[in-house]
Amino acid sequence: MSPLVDHLRSHGDRPAVLTADQPLNYRELAEMVESFAHTLGRRRRLVLLETRNDVATVVRHLGALAGRHVVLPVPAGRDHTNLITTYRPDVVIDAAGVHVRSEAAHELHDDLALLMSTSGSTGSPKLVRLSRTNLTANAGSIAEYLQIRETDRAATTLPMSYCYGLSVVHSHLLVGAALIMTEQSVADDDFWELFTRHRGTTFAGVPYTFELLDRIGFASMRLPHLRYVTQAGGRMPPERVREYAALADRWGWQLFVMYGATEATARMAYLPPDLALTRSNAIGRPVPGGSFSLEPLDEWPEVGTGELVYRGANVMMGYADEPADLARGATLDALRTGDIARRDEHGLYEIIGRRSRFVKMYGLRIDLQQLENTLSEAGVRALCTDNGDRLAVVAGAGHDPDDVRRTAAGAAGVPAGAVDVACVHELPTLPSGKPDYPTARVLAAGAPRRTQHDGDLRRMFADVLHLNPAEITEDASFVDLGGNSLTYVTLSVRLERALGRLPADWPRLPLRELQNLPAPSRRWWQFWGSTLETSVALRAVAIVLIVGSHAELFELWGGAHILLGVAGYNFGRFCLTPLPRPVRIRHLRTTIAWIAIPSALWVAFALVVTDDYHASNLLLANKFLGPHDSMTAGRLWFVEVLVWTLIALAVLFCIPAVDRLERRHPFALAIGFLAFGMALRYGVVGVDEGRDAWFSMLAFWFFAAGWAASKASTVWQRAAVTAVLVVGLHGYFDDTLRQLLVLTGLALLIWLPAVRCPAGIAVVAGVVAEASLYIYLTHYQVYPLFGSHELVGVVAAVVVGITVSAAVTLARQWWGDRSSAGRMRRGLPLGDEPLLDQGGGEDAVGPDQARGHDAAAPRRGR
Structure with missing residues (x-):
């Protein structure tokens, strides 16, 4: 033995x-x-x-x-x-x-x-x-x-x-x-x-x-x-x-x-x-x-x-x-x-x-002489040295720096962003004729540090997140920069076009690693095929179902409850990140502002030009303050559920113990909140379901199910969330088709993170999903203008929402540029600008509901 x-x-x-x-x-x-x-x-x-x-x-x-x-x-x-x-x-x-x-x-x-x-x-x-x-x-x-x-x-x-x-x-x-x-x-x-x-x-x-x-x-x-x-x-x-x-x-x-x-x-x-x-x-x-x-x-x-x-x-x-x-035996002691x-x-x-030609980077011991030999075999005569935590490569003229960078990085096993490359007419040498590595180090350090996608990706992040490019470092990720589910849709579509298929965890990858992804190989299927995240597809489909059902083009209810699950899913992904607790709370706070402020501004406008809303809608509190007999005031129930849910969670996560518990047991805590939501759904905690003020509590379990889905990392965890959905939906609505629609949408969210579809559809879905909040807010006032032309009314409502979304984006970008310019005039560094209005979380999209307030309420199983 x-x-x-x-x-x-x-x-x-x-x-x-x-x-x-x-x-x-x-x-x-x-x-x-x-x-x-x-x-x-x-x-x-x-x-x-x-x-x-x-x-x-x-x-x-x-x-x-x-x-x-x-x-x-x-x-x-x-x-x-x-x-x-x-x-x-x-x-x-x-x-x-x-x-x-x-x-x-x-x-x-x-x-x-x-x-x-x-x-x-x-x-x-x-x-x-x-x-x-x-x-x-x-x-x-x-x-x-x-x-x-x-x-x-x-x-x-x-x-x-x-x-x-x-x-x-x-x-x-x-x-x-x-x-x-x-x-x-x-x-x-x-x-x-x-x-x-x-x-x-x-x-x-x-x-x-x-x-x-x-x-x-x-x-x-x-x-x-x-x-x-x-x-x-x-x-x-x-x-x-x-x-x-x-x-x-x-x-x-x-x-x-x-x-x-x-x-x-x-x-x-x-x-x-x-x-x-x-x-x-x-x-x-x-x-x-x-x-x-x-x-x-x-x-x-x-x-x-x-x-x-x-x-x-x-x-x-x-x-x-x-x-x-x-x-051989031992040859040295x-x-x-x-x-x-x-x-x-x-x-x-x-x-x-x-004194030697070895360096250590990223935990690897790199033989610089072997690296030079590898480059030589690839047809590149070069000097390789180190510059702190970076490789420095000086190659002869006629080579593309990006090609040399990729070859050297691949041979050394380090990210391409860690390699500085300079191409010169003559490699530096000492008077003795030996390589002049100190000069090579200086030449490489002075070369532009960029990779294939460097400038494009930095500008892309800046445009979508409304930041000055100077504020974005190579170590920052989408999550670090305060990206949320609204900006996620826009950026993921644009990144896929630039980089090809994206890694599933790209929101947490630093810009440096995204820059170093290989360029997409333009094979024939990539001109028509694109990856669309399921949550984005669900948002686009659901908002169209909502508008179409409200305009009586068809009757397919359940989209709002799917969107509530998607909201919880994105809350788990973009709010409950590994960032420090104060950053989490700031992201959550600004997420609430992204939803509540546009909603209140549109309600204020609608109050002036229509009779659709009441003053309580300005506070997104119709369910609390009434009136409860209005046929239109209840239209904003989805926004109310989402905003007040996020406010309650923001207060909870201000408590250090709750924050620590979530970091240690993310799935267990999410399941705990789902159990609480189910207790509300079945009246276990004694909530009076006849009071409209508790409607938000009754619908909370959809949000909690999406949250749990985002933290489910194993098959049995996903199966557990699915089982709760099946049980909870049984008898929740009187309409079996509605129950199946909601179950299908949320099951896809749990089990199928992305789908492959024609590139044109992916782009359209991304645009519609990005504008979903504004489509929801404006569609009630748009589709009635077209009377019995339901299809025209639905198309017009979607187009108006997209237009408003684009206008808001331009306004935010103008304001960000103006603020940055003001800081520069006052001599303040751009890096001191707090990342306001860049919260990580879920933007609102509209509910589906039948005519009037009562049709929106869930039905209890008997």
Whole structure:
């Protein structure tokens, strides 16, 4: 029996791996690992393993190690042709399964256990050879200085193909702690729901991870079980280290800043948490079992500085460039890091320079020489260096900078927005004829930083959100900028035309990532096919059904209740975002203004020219204030339901405890409100259904159902919401067709996020959905003008609403430009302008109702 399997089994029934739906204890994990080890056979093999952060990858990785095979982990979804061609692995494990050669083809050294890539995704076949001693020593060292306990639960925020991510797995399994396996990003709500549900105590991050944490309002999150956070994978700016050290001190967890390399099986140094505030520029002290020395260099004559050299049991056996190297033993006992460092009087080390051609970005170690070779093979002669957290590329004349940028970014595995490119007539050289990299860095930094869609997308965001382009940074997303469901419709249609099919989570992607999406390939189907989000399609169809039914062109009731569900759905998406609570409340407040102010202004106009409304409609309070016998005052019931629902929720979410509860358990809280709505619907709480003032409460459950749908992330959650809809709609209306129409619309919202349709239909639907509020507000006064010409009246009402919507958009844009100009004249920075009237939430669209007030009221099941 394998010592690794014995070790796993020794922890018994303790939790080992926790996922959204597949928890494993150590005994179960040991059995699965042992079974997979038998699958690979007794003869040692080289195993190329495509990794994902899931149970299958953990079992396969540990099973290969338990069987004393040599594992080569690689990221899933990448092209591994170069590695496979060079090393000819005996076993390839990918999404299609386990592929085993009939005979083992390699001679493998007895101590060899793991091969790791050294250069990100530049395709270099150079690998780090790691022994079992390396793995055990490093895992034990990390567990010691982090003081990992059996009760710890670490989330897998980094890929297992990356030495940092793999070290999290090894160090926690070594002491019997648990892993929370997930491929979700820290920017996703689902990640934090899983983390809090499983009482996560730690997670690891590279510098970019902390940028994402800034964007989602991590500083305001309540994570009661969090013990410590680790950072490595490149230098994080000292000011950010101090920021997170202060945050850790405030909330009672610890920040460990660490320094390492694949060649040291991950870790060489750590900065004790109590020094992070005062020595944020230092890498700290050697890990237990390791030591540093400084070797003087002629090019760095400063006293007390030198190349940082590390010694310890975790130093690699050596490199591999070809299969024959896999039979070699250890070739070194010290690691020359290539970093220039100095040591202070307290024994802390600080990196002050670099002498090699490797850089770390986005958690990847990038071989700049290999990157130059890759560009050369693509026909681009270039110099590659780094400029802080960016790649700097200077290419010869005649190349398109965007083409060079995309090629370099793809080869390095970083976003195209992180690559600066300059094309010059002659590559800079030193007097000796060697490449002049300092000059190349300056040339690239001075080149325009733009990608294929940069200017167009920034202007597009500015136009739709009524912002000055100068206010929009590359790190800002649609949600960050206060986008709501009204502006979402407009922007999604325009973005799809510019970029092709959009990612489902595009509202939360920073502008930088949207700019880096590949340009749409104009194949034949893309000229007629377009993706239309279901919520947009439902809004467009529902408002047409509402107008047509009111004008007696046909009778299809139920659109308003579908729209109430859509309102809840968009409330969950655009109001309950990961942004800090004050931003959430501001977005919600301005959302209410987007609905209430246009409605009140139109009512004021209608009061002057018609007898349709009463003064109580100005306050959107006819259901509260009456008169209750009017045939027209009840027309605005949908707006009243929506506005007062949002006001009540805004008050609730001002309470920090409610905000924290929603962040921890978003679906559970939404289901709780849906249960409350159902209690109102069935009169469980004793509401007097005969009083019009409670009509809003009776219809609230449609809104809550849409909210729950937006937070449903699994099949059983969506099925649960659907079941509540079926039960709640039974007997709600006297009209069976109306019940089926509402059920169909909301079921599509739950189960089908988008549909494919001709591009022309998508554009028309987007325009109608965008104008739905104004179509609703004006149609009561428009279609009666056409008498018995019902079709003409319906078309006219839609056209008038679209025209009013366009006029309001132009007016807002004019006002925004005027405000920005005024601020510039007063010498105020545009960035100080608050994002007013850019709230995230649901704009109103009109209700469907039968003639007069009574037909709009729901019917209770008997």
